[in-house]
Amino acid sequence: MQQLPFKIGIHPINWVGEDVKEHGNDTTFEQIVNEIEALGLTGTEMGRKFPADPAVLKNELARRGIQLVSQWKSVLFSDPSYRESELQAYRKHVEFLKEMGSTVISTCEIGGSMHFDPRRGPNERDVQRLDDEGWRNLAEGLNAAGAIAKEYGLKLTYHHHGGTVVESPEEIERLMELTDPNLVYLLFDTGHAYYGGGDPLTILNKYYDRIAYIHLKDIRQDVLDQARADQADFVTCIRSGVFTVPGNGCLDFEPIFLELVQRGYDGWALLEGEQDPAEHPAYEYARNALAHIEFLMNKGMRGIEL
Numbered sequence: 001m002q003q004l005p006f007k008i009g010i011h012p013i014n015w016v017g018e019d020v021k022e023h024g025n026d027t028t029f030e031q032i033v034n035e036i037e038a039l040g041l042t043g044t045e046m047g048r049k050f051p052a053d054p055a056v057l058k059n060e061l062a063r064r065g066i067q068l069v070s071q072w073k074s075v076l077f078s079d080p081s082y083r084e085s086e087l088q089a090y091r092k093h094v095e096f097l098k099e100m101g102s103t104v105i106s107t108c109e110i111g112g113s114m115h116f117d118p119r120r121g122p123n124e125r126d127v128q129r130l131d132d133e134g135w136r137n138l139a140e141g142l143n144a145a146g147a148i149a150k151e152y153g154l155k156l157t158y159h160h161h162g163g164t165v166v167e168s169p170e171e172i173e174r175l176m177e178l179t180d181p182n183l184v185y186l187l188f189d190t191g192h193a194y195y196g197g198g199d200p201l202t203i204l205n206k207y208y209d210r211i212a213y214i215h216l217k218d219i220r221q222d223v224l225d226q227a228r229a230d231q232a233d234f235v236t237c238i239r240s241g242v243f244t245v246p247g248n249g250c251l252d253f254e255p256i257f258l259e260l261v262q263r264g265y266d267g268w269a270l271l272e273g274e275q276d277p278a279e280h281p282a283y284e285y286a287r288n289a290l291a292h293i294e295f296l297m298n299k300g301m302r303g304i305e306l
Contacts, residue, residue, distance in 0.1 A: 004257075005264055008293070009043025009069055010036055010271040011215070014245070014282040016049050017274070018072070019115070020238050024277040029060070035283045037064040039290065043268050045106065046071035054099050068100040069268045070157070070213065077141025078111035078134040078165070079119075090145045098152045104213040104268070105149055106187055107156050109138055112165040115235050125233070130165050138165075139178035146183030157187035157213040160196060163234025167196035169203060176207060186210045190251060191217025191243050191272065195224070201255050214260075214269035216289075218249030243274040245285045247292025254296045 015032045017023030029049040036044055042065055051057045061068060073093045076082040097105060110116035111134070114124035130138065146156040158179075160172045176186065188211045193200040204211070223242045226232075232240065246253050260269075271289050273280060 004297070005261060005266050006214075007043055007266075007268050008041060008216075008271065008290075009045075009067075009268055010039065010041050010286055011045050012047030012049065013045075014271065014273045014275075014286060015277055016047055017238070017276075018048060019235055019274070020276075023238075023275070024282075027277065032282075033060060033064050033066060035286075036066055039283065039286055041066075041271075041286075043067045043069045043270065045069055045270065054096065058100065068097070068102050069270065070102050070104045070106045071097060072106045072108065072159070074108055074110045074116060075141065075145065076109070076111045076117070077145070078109060078130055078138045080137050080141075083137075083141050083144070086141065087144055087148065091148050094149055094152050094154055097154060102154065104155050104157045104185075104187070106159050106213065107142070107145065108159040108161050109142075109165055111138070113163055114233060115163055127163060127165060127167075134165075135174060135178060139175070142175075142184050143180045146180065146185075150183060155185045155212045156183065157185045159187040159189060159192075159215075161189070161192050162195045162237070167192065169193075169196065169198040171196075172198070172203065172207070176210060181210055184210075185212035187213045187215065189215040189217060189272075190246075190253070190256060191215070191219055191274075194219050194251060195237075195242070200251060201259065204256060204259055208259075208263060208265075211265070211267075213267055214265075215272045216246050216253070216269050217272040217274065218244045218246050218251050218253075220244055220248075221250040238274055239276075241275050241279070243272070244280065245271055245273040245289035247289050247295075248273075248285065253293070254299070257293070257296055 012032050015027045112128040149156040160166050190200040193203045227237045
């Protein structure tokens, strides 16, 4: 593959679901990391099948030449009564990632989410959007957590995400306006950008200076259209297969890669499918995604200095 200025890795969610637990639930940690190594990729995130002991995890990843890039951290900052305990938990999370050599922290507010907010019941039907006070509390909490990350030499990267209070372009804009650019960065996710109603390339260009981490995810348009018609919730969309890897859906990744190359992005970009591996085998789909990326590089980026 033509050399890229940034590093491509892959998320274990391609093998084992995080939001839909039955997806790949019998898959082992060994299979995941062995297949990542076989793909020739050197970066991944923490997954629920990974060993929790840092020493064991370090050894298993190191002998395969794999770096732990990040780990998802849910936060509930929109409710100020949770802030102190959330910041204590955030510090512990940062300490673990620092020990593992990571530099970014995937961070997402779960307050208001029908699936992830612990204060909400099982019969919720909609995301409970934030009022002005909730936005203020969220921004203050994120700035405080970002200061903790900075203290350890890491960056808080906010993950705009389907089924949460920050998923639409307007919500991303408000979050970026309310938070300190020196403390809160953006995890740009192509699939969630489109799922939330935005154009991924527009969001990339608008917030490039805040982007410190990337997830490369594609969308099946027919599945998304049906989900919208059915008014399906986020987890139902995942079960239906709305997300897939680059090259297998409707998104045009050529201008996205071109923009990243021309701007000299040098961070991590992880492949994500978030689909049932029984129907969409992770290794096969990842291999096809890498071939698609290589095709785009050969097709559209000749003559660009890397």
